[in-house]
Amino acid sequence: MTVMSRHLGFCFAVAALWHTSAALAADASPPNVVLIFADDLGYADVGCFGAKDIRTPNIDRLATEGTRFTSFYVSQPVCTASRASLMTGCYANRVGLAGALNHTSKAGIHADEVLLPELLQQRGYATAIFGKWHLGHRPEFSPLRHGFNEFLGIPYSNDNGPLHPVVKTIPSLPWIDGEKTAELDPDQSQFTRRLTERALRFLAANKDRPFFLYLPHIMPHVPIFASEKFKGRSGRGLYGDVVEELDWSVGEIVAALKRLNLEDNTLLIFTSDNGPFLSYGEHAGSATPLREGKLTTFEGGVRTPCLIRWPKIIPAGRTCDEPVASIDLLPTIAKLIDAPVPKHPIDGLDVWPILSGQPDGRTPHEALLFFSGDELQAVRSGDWKLHFAHDYLTVAGPPGKGGKPANYENMKPKSIEESGIRGIASRHGYEVRRIEQSLFNLKDDPGESRDVAKQHPTV
Template structure:
């Protein structure tokens, strides 16, 4: 009998020891939260020099970690930047990675490496909450009233709570994993981007129903949802449609629920914010708080949201074992299709900071974005000018987790020490993508000649396009005002050859 009791006791002790070791091993792995803003510029954050608006929570995050002054999205628009973030590959290598309509098919391969798969391989729980805009399903024609896949779950996320594209594109619904949230089977959804369907009012036909007028020639004059004209046509799903003022807080609540649920195990959360992308319709509490119109109000809401996540981590005792990465998918745009007083009330606010251009542009303002890293193992109260791209996150986190670089992520570099603020250099070259390509090496930047417009008149953005080669010394001319191509033809040739080498990898 005593022998039997001894064996049972030994088994119990073994199980306890196993779980203790497992818990300690998991605790050693830092949680990772990637907070990704939408159209937020370098100059939109007070830690980066903004004076017309204050972002205290982002400033606090920067003070507690490392603030990058030379970090970039790969592209000057959202879908390609997000594709690069997920895959570790430059988006211009794959066709169909431009800005997607709301009914697009999934463009991220399901059979190759991805950012969430790196964490899953290390035993993490993974989730995406917020904007997706990388397509859903295997084809454009899809039944929105049934399971839609492949999507985020097939790309590597255990849990997803998203809206399919952008806030200005239909369908204006939330999706949890594969299904539309709150859908009434008696009121099925239909979506069409080619022609009008159903009898829903549109911004073009019923402007008197709009609570926010659309700027001419931006395409925001199709189906009206919540008094706002959208891109694309939609009918049905009346009860499932979200209310613009509640989108941000809904995503926050879902993100916080995921963090709380997984507080005892390592997790990776891609928290993809909607601010300050159009249509800017912040919660009523934030309206009028910034003096910069609804765009400024949306930035204040974004900053508050980041503060809520930081506060939750503190309350749960997770702050010291969590790495937070904050950045934006591309540079800023003030007028992007709606008359929301953001232009009239800009009051000299320089959304791109000292840089030329913005969203859609090959100048620095298109891709040089806020990039803050804080948490376990990250240098505190540190500023670095190391060159880093969001495309490097997949390889950098693989390095952190003791993995080999994912072979499919050919353009991503293992730069975790740079992410920590310890390495002063970062990557040696970086290819920037807008309407054409540019390449940066040792602070020399070459922009490929092209026949595109010099200025996007709809958004009043300098696009960086020119029929002649452009060469800038960013160390001395960060505003890209003096084209040195004729003065340094050998440097132009060097960068041309280097870009061709990158393109042919």
């Protein structure tokens, strides 16, 4: 694997050399930015990515009016790490936030890190986050101390409370407005509606100035809930109902931008933090045709649906298969608004030539790295995906039902206290298996089912 080895070293050095190959037209002003981040939404859970039993006309319209990115990646297949990368433009391991934080965690985003909202705030943008933060719940980690003017939502995942499907000793889930706890154990069926309504108020209040709206929805992370209006509407049970309500939210945001005469100067990005939580069966999404899901570095865990819309700037109705990553959004947006990127090394690169559909737009990455916790498990370079030998989680038997994970009836309280991969397996009904070093050609085999290392020993 000589070429792949060279790519690994290059990845960490190349961030210092990144540059942009294109800029906006001279008469275009820096855009407003709306970033909608679903939670555990699978690659195949929206219509334009293959869903047949979930109706998502508003999300699908983003594909018609913008570009559909079919090789969009997150750096880790789990909540906190994925969000840390999104906000900093760095692999989560670089900023010390691998894995997922919970209500007992003492860690969080460090004060020295420069987050995307801070760059925008420095350029005069109003900034807001409505949804799940998950970068630390202690006061020093508050979103309001890291570039946001407003915050409404929860500090960590919605299962970090009495509604956890397995662990029953977690204290109440806080609903936070600004830096104050406004409620304990709020009605989760109202999350999507409440966050959307607050987002609409933010848009209206800031229509005359540039703004950054970050909407990291709490759904469809388990436990899942839909409001009465959406219950029973989809062809995929409660999970489909939840996704259709998210689609409604997207429609409300787009309609507000149009009503406020803002859509032509608003960059709108829709994606997910990682793949589906497959152990939860009917309460989880689908990554078909990709392999596995959340908690794994197979494609189903790290490749997410992504749609980007900016009328008259980003090509409409286009599909792009060039590899792009969430770490690239910070440097790309920084270039668009003429903001300096952080002085310390970052891993993301400017991908505006790809987003804007330039004929020579190609991924600037020699390779993309995929970690699970502190372990580098996989690398993508071109069409090649190399997995190093590692343990991984899979659903070995029937998936869970009714909001419970697989193998729920056999779970024991002692096993729930375990740490590491086996602790995750015991809490969420997975089986631990092992993959030896393997090479896949994603162009021919997106499901990572055929190891071709022996046929290509020099890759």
